[in-house]
Amino acid sequence: MIYKVYYQESATEVPVREKTQTLYLEADSEMDVRLKLKNRNYNIELVQKLEGKYLEYEQNHENYRLEQL
Incomplete structure (x- = not known):
């Protein structure tokens, strides 16, 4: 699953x-x-699961880049 993290x-x-x-x-x-x-010094505000049309919308956005950990 893909998650969008606000931090x-x-x-x-x-x-x-x-x-x-x-x-x-x-x-x-x-x-x-x-x-x-956990190892990053982030203040995580929200973790939001992306699916369906919302995921498609985010993937078409210019700032969409899947983080590789």
Whole structure:
């Protein structure tokens, strides 16, 4: 499954909407996503499973790039 992760670069800073970044990751579950990103110093705001039309839409977006971990 493909997941879209909304995060802040630093876990020590207060989240600011304008600094929120996203990445796309293939994983078995939301917990698997969090475990894969555990070593990065990210403040994860949301992990969202992408499927169906929403996944197609994201894949056609210019910023779509599947992260390889």
